[in-house]
Amino acid sequence: MGRWDPDAQGRLERAALELFAEQGFAETTVPQITKRAGLTTRTFFRYFADKREVLFSGEDDMRMALAEIIRAAPPGLSPMNLIEHGLNTAATTIFEPRFQDFRSWRAVVATDEGLRERELRKQQLMTETVVAALRERGLDEQTADLIARLAGLVLQRAIARWVEQPIANQRLVVFIHESLSQLRSIVSPASTAPLS
Structure with a gap:
């Protein structure tokens, strides 16, 4: 060539x-x-x-895509529904089409301390971008920050499980749904009852 x-x-x-x-x-x-x-x-x-x-060349585009997903979400969604909508949309449009790339990328990053530190910085920048987009939707700073951090944790956990597969037998949205279901069970009203 x-x-x-x-x-x-x-x-x-x-x-x-x-x-x-x-x-x-x-x-x-x-x-x-x-x-x-x-x-x-x-x-x-x-x-x-x-x-x-x-390894990090596409992060600006990814942040812009995530912000646009949040801006385009239907109005009136509860915070948890907004997380779910945003994560599912990101999974199907950003991540799932590039399973092998993400699998290879994570394997390389895991081998080098400097790359892992750079990945943490990337995650922080993503959180800041998501917070800004949530603030545009009218959420207060604390709520936006909490939602962005929860969404980031759910996504990282789901991606880690997704790329453990040798081939993409299960879609990323399945792992996102499982992580969100577990999160909902942890914060359900029954789990917040005072200890006796």
Whole structure:
């Protein structure tokens, strides 16, 4: 393939993920990535500051997509229904079409402390984005923050279980539903009765 291929960024991302999976993140170099992608090192640095950023390049788009999902949710949803609607929509539109990519991505991130720290920062930025979108819907700061953090925890737990599958036998929405059902059972009125 020519180096002016219009999907240069995608080719670099795929090549990097393949190499990270094959030989490890620390052992993979930028020249190896560009060679695998059939591109130049100069092209790599046009898209990414370093090899770590290959793994986090789509996070701005993902945050914008999550905010739009919240903005477009039907009016009048209760906080729990809003969480469920948002998570189900994100699962079907953002995550489920890219099962293998997310599975490979999580496996690579789990191998490196610096990548795990970067993932925590990504999660915090996502929470801030969701809080802002919830505030636009009229929720107060504390409620928006609590809902955003709950949604993030449910999503992370569901994704962790989803990508444990070798192939996507169960859809992500199934794991989201299970996590939300467990959350509802924990916070049900019966569970809040005073201890005697």
